[in-house]
Structures are given as structure tokens and as C-alpha cells.
Amino acid sequence: MIAISRVGALLALTCSVGASRTAVESFDYIVIGAGTSGLVVANRLSEQSSVTVAVIEPGNDERNNANVTTTLFGAGLNTPVDWLYSTVKQSGAGNRAFDLHAGKAWGGTSAINGMTYIRGNVAEFDAWEQLGNPGWNWNSIFHYFKKSEKYTVPTDSQLAAGATFESRYHGFHGPLHVGYIPALENGSFAPVVRDTWAGLSVAHNPDLNSGSVRGYGMGPQTLDTKSNVRWDAARAYLHPAENRPNLKVLKGTVKRITWAAGKSEAGLLVADGVEVVTDDGESTVLRAKKEIVVSAGALRTPLVLEGSGIGNPRILKSLGVEPLVDLPGVGENLIEQPSHFLVFSGDLHDSSPSAYHSYVTAAELFGADLAAVEAATRASIPRWARAAADASGVRSLDICAIEKLLKIQHDLLFKHNVTAAEILLVIAPDNILASNYWALFPFSRGSVHLESADRINEPLVDPRIFLADFDLSTMMAAGRFAEKFWLSEPMKTKGSVMGPVVSGGLDAQWQAHLRDTVIANSHPTGTASMMSRALGGVVDPELRVYGTANVRVVDASVVPMQVSGHLTATLYGLAERASDIIKRTTH
Numbered sequence: 001m002i003a004i005s006r007v008g009a010l011l012a013l014t015c016s017v018g019a020s021r022t023a024v025e026s027f028d029y030i031v032i033g034a035g036t037s038g039l040v041v042a043n044r045l046s047e048q049s050s051v052t053v054a055v056i057e058p059g060n061d062e063r064n065n066a067n068v069t070t071t072l073f074g075a076g077l078n079t080p081v082d083w084l085y086s087t088v089k090q091s092g093a094g095n096r097a098f099d100l101h102a103g104k105a106w107g108g109t110s111a112i113n114g115m116t117y118i119r120g121n122v123a124e125f126d127a128w129e130q131l132g133n134p135g136w137n138w139n140s141i142f143h144y145f146k147k148s149e150k151y152t153v154p155t156d157s158q159l160a161a162g163a164t165f166e167s168r169y170h171g172f173h174g175p176l177h178v179g180y181i182p183a184l185e186n187g188s189f190a191p192v193v194r195d196t197w198a199g200l201s202v203a204h205n206p207d208l209n210s211g212s213v214r215g216y217g218m219g220p221q222t223l224d225t226k227s228n229v230r231w232d233a234a235r236a237y238l239h240p241a242e243n244r245p246n247l248k249v250l251k252g253t254v255k256r257i258t259w260a261a262g263k264s265e266a267g268l269l270v271a272d273g274v275e276v277v278t279d280d281g282e283s284t285v286l287r288a289k290k291e292i293v294v295s296a297g298a299l300r301t302p303l304v305l306e307g308s309g310i311g312n313p314r315i316l317k318s319l320g321v322e323p324l325v326d327l328p329g330v331g332e333n334l335i336e337q338p339s340h341f342l343v344f345s346g347d348l349h350d351s352s353p354s355a356y357h358s359y360v361t362a363a364e365l366f367g368a369d370l371a372a373v374e375a376a377t378r379a380s381i382p383r384w385a386r387a388a389a390d391a392s393g394v395r396s397l398d399i400c401a402i403e404k405l406l407k408i409q410h411d412l413l414f415k416h417n418v419t420a421a422e423i424l425l426v427i428a429p430d431n432i433l434a435s436n437y438w439a440l441f442p443f444s445r446g447s448v449h450l451e452s453a454d455r456i457n458e459p460l461v462d463p464r465i466f467l468a469d470f471d472l473s474t475m476m477a478a479g480r481f482a483e484k485f486w487l488s489e490p491m492k493t494k495g496s497v498m499g500p501v502v503s504g505g506l507d508a509q510w511q512a513h514l515r516d517t518v519i520a521n522s523h524p525t526g527t528a529s530m531m532s533r534a535l536g537g538v539v540d541p542e543l544r545v546y547g548t549a550n551v552r553v554v555d556a557s558v559v560p561m562q563v564s565g566h567l568t569a570t571l572y573g574l575a576e577r578a579s580d581i582i583k584r585t586t587h
């Protein structure tokens with residue numbers, strides 16, 4: 001019976017756009033993208049039974065795809081549920097093109113990601129307010145972190161294996177299961193990891209979700225601990241709502257937003273629908289009576305905006321798109337973290353993969369060189385800002401604005417002492433041990449744009465990895481720190497660790513090794529930033545695209561600066577808060 005009713009629900013839900021020959025379908029809200037953030041918004045808006053909500057998504061319902069449901073990381077990568085974008089060749093990294101993974105499924109990237117649930121540091125969220133967003137700070141988003149979360153307290157055996165938590169930082173009644181992987185109960189690695197980091201002055205952090213991620217701790221994940229199933233955004237926010245008659249998921253890819261003939265009284269563009277391309281290449285239009293919410297992810301939202309006439313007029317004209325709103329920040333300010341693996345071998349056996357996180361500050365990374373690094377970084381900001389502005393094409397970005405952003409980031413790192421790098425331990429089969437580490441706050445700024453108005457599935461992505469030398473220095477310092485971990489007691493003797501990999505260990509050797517083997521973390525943010533328009537922002541604090549009356553963006557694009565945690569924890573909270581704002585401010 002359950003199977004039959006589920007099929008019924010599926011049929012009602014997965015009608016193909018344009019399949020029926022009836023009049024143009026219309027909805028109050030259209031959400032573009034059934035991803036991590038879009039499904040939060042779709043769920044919360046459709047709680048209001050008086051409004052209708054459609055979500056447009058090119059990916060499929062993957063609730064029965066074992067590559068999605070498994071809690072082993074990586075199964076969905078490079079399969080049909082991965083868009084697998086490629087960057088332009090990176091001159092700072094051996095002239096290689098990088099893979100950027102992103103989910104193509106109900107649930108978006110939450111369907112393929114590493115499931116780590118870690119928020120970030122208080123000061124990182126408070127910086128959003130400084131960027132022109134009154135009301136966006138740690139205190140205001142904290143309530144929404146808890147609203148989204150359904151935390152499962154670790155079992156006694158998980159606690160014995162090293163899991164720790166503090167209840168006051170967690171929500172217990174939200175839709176998103178957060179907890180520890182069942183296999184952790186057999187983990188035996190934690191005491192060694194903890195003691196080794198402690199010996200390197202990286203203290204144990206009892207709860208990485210408290211607003212301070214500094215130190216070493218075991219991170220929870222977005223999974224159901226009982227069934228050991230990935231809890232992606234579809235399981236959390238769509239499946240429980242899929243029988244609502246006012247919510248529909250439609251299959252298709254949005255090419256552009258369509259606009260009403262006249263402007264609003266305030267002189268703003270008014271969206272009245274979207275043009276959707278179906279799998280067979282047909283175009284159809286859906287009407288939106290109230291609002292459009294763009295949630296296509298940091299690499300795709302800018303493309304939707306550009307295709308709709310919103311962006312840098314110079315770029316739009318070259319695409320043959322009529323410029324309607326001059327917003328040069330669209331597709332700029334792309335912040336992607338450089339990531340690297342150091343691989344060791346050892347005879348340690350453990351069954352708690354990827355739960356051991358360490359977050360270190362610039363002071364810990366640079367030691368006695370801290371003051372010199374701080375000063376050199378500050379002095380380089382104008383140069384990096386100019387490089388980012390030049391790359392945007394005939395300086396269409398305001399160099400002073402970029403400088404201001406980079407200075408705020410500099411303050412975060414060197415005044416507020418937020419964490420500068422994450423070092424994640426990976427234990428793989430066949431005695432493989434690794435440190436995967438990344439710079440949390442790169443100063444490089446890249447871009448993503450439409451390459452041609454019709455190639456809506458192929459973003460032209462340039463993260464400009466290592467444009468800023470700080471990023472390379474941070475990676476080098478983090479790599480050395482990671483190496484030191486494996487070669488320090490008690491880790492060293494317990495695991496008979498073989499290494500190091502970067503022989504010689506001179507700066508030049510490290511730099512060459514990093515440039516040749518660095519990868520992208522697939523954590524892009526900032527490409528339609530929530531910031532003042534003067535700073536190059538694209539959306540206001542109510543997530544509304546400047547110059548429009550009724551188009552919002554809710555996804556990683558609006559996150560104006562990186563956060564130290566992993567992104568979904570932040571995005572679930574952000575999308576929950578955004579949903580309340582949209583409900584309150586829709587006219």
C-alpha cells in the first residue's frame with residue numbers, strides 16, 4: 001500500500017512542463033531549482049495553503065538512487081546526478097581545468113555532498129551585517145539553524161568513540177536530521193587524533209556548531225542515524241510536503257525570467273514568469289503571480305539573471321541580451337576554496353570515516369611569521385582588488401568596493417581571529433590515511449558567466465585559484481601542519497605512518513606541488529551577493545534583486561563571504577530566515 005500511494009504522489013508531482021496542452025500554467029511563487037536552499041523555501045512558502053508554489057528542476061527524484069542514499073561520501077560524484085562543471089584553465093595552478101561538482105537532483109548538491117554539518121564562526125555571520133545587511137548576524141540566524149535541525153544525540157557507543165555535543169546549540173524539532181554516522185560506534189581513532197592535536201596546541205572543541213569552530217572536534221552529518229540514510233534537502237523538506245495540493249515540482253531548466261510590460265510604481269522591473277526548456281528542447285512559459293525565487297546554486301543563478309537582462313551591461317550586450325538592470329556584481333565575487341590531499345599510509349584501522357575536523361587560525365598556521373603575513377596581506381589587497389576588477393572586463397567593477405570587501409575579510413582573519421584553514425582527516429580502505437585541507441578565506445576572487453545565451457547548462461567558470469599569493473601561503477602552512485600531525489606522537493607510533501609526501505619541504509617544493517595538484521573544494525559562494533549595491537551587491541537584505549520588485553535569490557550565491565563551516569548548515573539557516581522574510585514582505 002505504501003508503494004502504491006508513493007507512486008500516486010510521484011505521478012502527481014513529476015508532470016513534465018509543457019506536456020499538457022492546456023493554457024499557460026500559473027503559480028503564486030516559482031522557485032528555480034529544487035536544491036538545498038530552494039526546497040526549504042518551497043516547503044515554507046507552501047505551508048500557506050492559500051498560495052501555490054512550483055519548483056522547476058532539471059534533475060530527477062533520486063530517493064531510490066543508492067548513490068544518493070548511501071552515507072559513504074563520493075558515490076554520486078561523476079554520475080548523472082553530478083553536473084560536473086569544468087573551469088577555464090587556471091594559470092595559478094599548472095594551467096589545469098578543474099572539476100566543480102554540483103548536484104543535479106531533487107535536493108541539489110545536498111544529494112551528493114559530504115553531509116558534514118558545521119556552521120561557522122560568530123564573527124563571519126556578523127560581517128554580513130557590516131556588508132550592508134541590517135539584521136543578518138549570528139544571533140538572528142542562530143534561531144533558524146535550530147529551526148531547520150533535528151539533532152540526534154549520539155549513542156553511548158558513539159560518545160565512547162569520541163562524539164561530543166552541547167544541547168543548547170542544537171534544534172531537535174526541525175526537518176533536517178543531523179547526527180553521527182552509525183559506523184562511528186566502532187571507531188577507535190578518536191583518542192589518538194585528539195591527543196596528537198592537543199600536543200600541537202589544537203585544543204578539543206566540544207561542539208563545532210557553537211559559533212566557534214576553532215580546534216579539533218568530531219563533526220555531525222546530515223543523515224538519519226537510525227536508517228543510515230543521507231538526509232538531503234529532498235528528504236528533509238520536499239518528501240514531507242509532497243502531498244500538499246499547492247506544491248508542484250516540474251521538470252525543466254529555466255532559461256530566463258520574463259517581465260511584465262510596465263514597471264512598478266517605484267520604477268522596478270516586475271517579473272511575471274519564467275521561460276523553461278524541457279528535456280526535448282522545447283520552450284514553454286510559466287506564469288508567476290507573486291514572486292520568483294532563484295535557487296539554482298552559485299554557479300547557475302548568475303546565468304539565469306544574465307539571461308534575463310540583469311548583470312553587467314557590457315557582458316549582456318556581448319551575449320545579445322538586452323540589459324535591463326545594471327548590476328555588475330552578477331557572476332563576480334566568486335569565492336572558491338583551494339583544496340588539497342596529502343596521502344599517507346599506516347596500519348591504523350578505523351570505521352569512522354571523515355568525522356575528524358580541525359580548524360586553525362592564522363596565528364596557529366603562521367606562528368612567528370604572523371605579523372609579517374598580516375602586513376603583507378594587508379599591503380597586497382589593492383593589487384588583488386585591481387586584478388579582480390581588471391578580469392571582470394574593462395574595469396566594470398569598483399576597485400574600492402572590492403578593496404573594502406577584502407579588508408573586512410582581513411579583519412576577520414587577523415583581528416577577529418576566525419579560522420583560516422580546515423584540516424580533515426580521511427581514513428580510506430587499504431591502510432590509506434589522508435589529510436584533506438583547504439584555505440577557508442581565499443583572497444582570490446573569480447567569476448562565472450553565461451558564455452552564450454543558449455548554453456544555459458555550461459557556465460563559464462573562472463575561480464582564479466591562487467590569484468592571491470596569500471591563498472598559496474595558507475595552503476602551504478596548512479599542508480605543513482597536516483604533515484606534522486601524522487608525524488607527531490602519539491599518532492606517529494600508533495599508526496606506523498609513512499610519509500611525508502612533499503620531500504625536502506622547501507617553500508618552492510611545496511608551492512610547485514600545490515600548484516600541480518591542488519583541486520577545487522566545490523564550495524562556491526558570492527556570485528549574487530547580499531550586499532549594498534555600492535559594494536557590488538546583487539540582492540538586498542530581503543534577498544530581492546536590486547532593480548526588481550519581485551525576484552529574490554536564495555542559495556549559496558548570496559553568501560557574500562565564505563564561512564568556516566561547510567556550507568549547507570549555513571544555507572539551511574539562511575533559507576529558513578529568507579522564507580520568513582519572503583512571507584512577510586510579498587506584496
Ligand SMILES: Cc1cc2nc3c(=O)[nH]c(=O)nc-3n(C[C@H](O)[C@H](O)[C@H](O)COP(=O)(O)OP(=O)(O)OC[C@H]3O[C@@H](n4cnc5c(N)ncnc54)[C@H](O)[C@@H]3O)c2cc1C
Nearest residue numbers: 033035036037108109113114115116254522556566567568
Ligand atoms: C562534492 C561536494 C562535497 C560537499 N561537501 C559538503 C559537506 O560535507 N557539507 C556541506 O555542508 N556542504 C558541502 N558541500 C557544499 C554544499 O553541498 C553546497 O554548497 C550546497 O548544497 C549548495 O546549495 P544551493 O542551494 O546553493 O545549490 P544546489 O543545492 O546546488 O541547488 C541548485 C539546484 O538548482 C538546479 N538548477 C541549476 N540550474 C537551473 C536552472 N537553470 N533552472 C532550474 N534549476 C536549475 C540544480 O539542478 C540544483 O538542483 C559540498 C559540495 C560538493 C560539490
Ligand SMILES: *[C@@H]1O[C@H](CO)[C@@H](O)[C@H](O)[C@H]1NC(C)=O
Nearest residue numbers: 065066067075078079080081
Ligand atoms: C551509481 O554509481 C555507479 C558507479 O559510478 C554507476 O555505475 C551507476 O550507474 C550509478 N547509478 C545510478 C542510478 O546512476
Ligand SMILES: *[C@@H]1O[C@H](CO)[C@@H](O)[C@H](O)[C@H]1NC(C)=O
Nearest residue numbers: 181182183184185186187351
Ligand atoms: C560494529 O561492529 C560490530 C562487530 O563487528 C558489528 O556487528 C556492527 O554492525 C558494527 N556497527 C556498525 C554500525 O557498523
Ligand SMILES: *[C@@H]1O[C@H](CO)[C@@H](O)[C@H](O)[C@H]1NC(C)=O
Nearest residue numbers: 363370413414415416417418
Ligand atoms: C587575535 O589574536 C591576536 C594575536 O594573537 C590577539 O592580540 C588578539 O587579542 C586576538 N583578538 C581576538 C578578538 O581574539
